[in-house]
Amino acid sequence: MNTDTTAPDGAILDAFEIRVLAVLAEKEAVTPDNYPLSLNALTNGCNQLSSRDPVMSMSEETVYDVLQRLMQRKLVNGITQAGSRVAKYEHRMRIKWSLEQDKLAVLTILMLRGLQTAGEIRTRSGRVHEFGSLAEVESALQFLIDKYPPIVAKLAVAPGAKEPRYGHLLAGDEALARQETASGYAGAVSAPAQGSRVAQLEQEVQQLRQDFDGLLAQFESFRKQFE
Secondary structure: OOOOOOOOOOOOOOHHHHHHHHHHHHHHHHOHHHOOEEHHHHHHHHOOOOOOOOOOOOOHHHHHHHHHHHHHOOOEEEEEOOOOOOEEEEEOHHHHOOOOHHHHHHHHHHHHHOOEOHHHHHHHOOOOOOOOOHHHHHHHHHHHHHOOOOOEEEOOOOOOOOOOOEEEOOOOHHHHHHHHHHHOOHHHOOOOOOOHHHHHHHHHHHHHHHHHHHHHHHHHHHHHOOO
């Protein structure tokens, strides 16, 4: 792994900033009708139990503070839509770092789920971008590696593993090295499900909350037409 790299704009993002940006990019593709996201919907997405590594517990106040930092760095836009009192937020990674959707999808999955092989990225990115082949994933990864400064690094093949893993560099080289050390052989072994029934129920509750927020926003917009 190259150890002379920095984040794309020369600054380091913390774990909360990475999670907020990744969730915005994910939901833009997965739930376009509810995008940009409200603070509540974004918080729920950050704390989602599925498709997240690590799972986080962020308060709305924390997410709001993170959004303010990201807006200062031009990585997020705050939007107040006509007829709505609820502010919405959208990411600007595509513009800021000149990324087409396939490259953005690869980066988003790495930001949400940690170190992964190209095959894992392809399997997990279907809702964000449908890759036709593994070669397309590898091409997108190489683009992100070749950027200056690079956004992604290719790690050495771990002992006992058959494929190299990849990780993003948005948190800097040292953070990636710590993640690689902590993960050990995780790239070659699937983690067992834990508390699957409880996790499923909690995920369903979070999804219902997001759906309710979307319906409430639509109702408020409809009601204002008659005020």
